[in-house]
Amino acid sequence: MSRVAVVGSGPAGLYTVAALLSSGEPVEIDVIDRLPTPYGLVRYGVAPDHAKMKAVTRVLAKPFAKGVRYLGNVEVGRDVTHEELLEQYHAVVYASGTEHDARVGIPGEDLDGVLGSSQFVRWYNGHPDAAERELVLDAREVAVIGAGNVALDVARVLSRTADEMRETDVPHRVLEVLDRSRVTDVHVLIRRTPTDARFTPAELFQLSELADADVILHDGGAGVDDPETAEDRRVRLNLETFRTFADTPPAGRSRRIHLxxxxxxxxxxxxxxxxxIVVEHNERGADGRITGTGRTERIPVGAVITAVGFRGAPPADLPHDEHGIVPSVQGRVVRDGAPVPGVYVAGWLKRGPSGIIGTNKPDGAETAAAVVEDLAALAARPIRGDLLQLLDERAVRVVDWAAWLRLDGHEAELGGSAGRGRVKVRDLASMLKQCLGA
Known part of the structure; x- marks a missing residue:
């Protein structure tokens, strides 16, 4: 029987696993994650006020009821090397995402008060990497740079009341900071026009549902094209929402989101x-190109959150470009123009940080198909050993699926005692204590 390791337990990795299982190929699969917790982007990237979106975990969890092993708290490069994985598995699929913020590339980006969106998102989502980060939301005006859903998530969380966030799974200390927040104005800075914005309609419309925040479209909506001229349904729905924002006078609420x-x-x-923050005003030419006008404006903000994309962090043994994306063909990793036998990628490491959670399903299926197609040849290569034994010899505290479920139940209990659905445990030591005991 062939053995496959999938590194990363987010949507990309688990959709790949599901496709491998449905192929009918006899295969043993281990899912490896550096965190004790599965689900990756769903748990730590999806905004906490998107509970319905997080329900996809019920689908992602299904492979673990079919004999797939979960090896959490195991980091490739720290606890086991890439070469060692290749010694123990016929195929290794990397689906570990892109973890670092892309830089804007302007003066002042390293000032105190500038934060990348991934750092802010990890903080409010209770990611253990952000457990020691102590944020104080003491700036009254904040700039958010970006034209995608992450920028909207950041703006929305900054503009929600603590009572609204109390219904989510954010850690207690995050809720306390949001309750003391002095933020009144969030300026979302977008280089292009409303037609070009990459927001999804549901995310954009959600801004109109905030309990105590007005949405202000600057320039009175003069730059909003007629929705009926848009051929793309997503663009048309967005333009309709922008028109609504432009036509709705501010209601005098305590917070404002400025688009x-x-x-x-x-x-x-x-x-x-x-x-x-200093901005240059742009214009769109007849050819659709965006160019600067030379006219500048200073917005008096006390904090800046950048949401202009992410860079990958693949294992050092894999080829990658300046953005951390691993070159591949149909999921097969390519080095110097030739496929690397037995090594594959899925998700953002494969295609870059784009798409929604559902985008990972066909992406994972494509990678799984490549693995299945290659397994007959790969199975001829002898493998040896068992990763669990190796990790035990190195005293790595491996979190299996049953151990994760203990933490899952504990978080539900924390939520129940606080009158909330769930409260995340935010630091690694406490997570491991619940998973594995003292």
């Missing part, structure tokens, strides 16, 4: 800490 289109940040200013 500022056709502006490009040129500098973040401040003496040691953010005191403002």
């Amino acid at each position: 500022r289109f056709l502006v490009s940040p040129t500098e973040i200013v401040g003496d040691g800490r953010v005191e403002g």
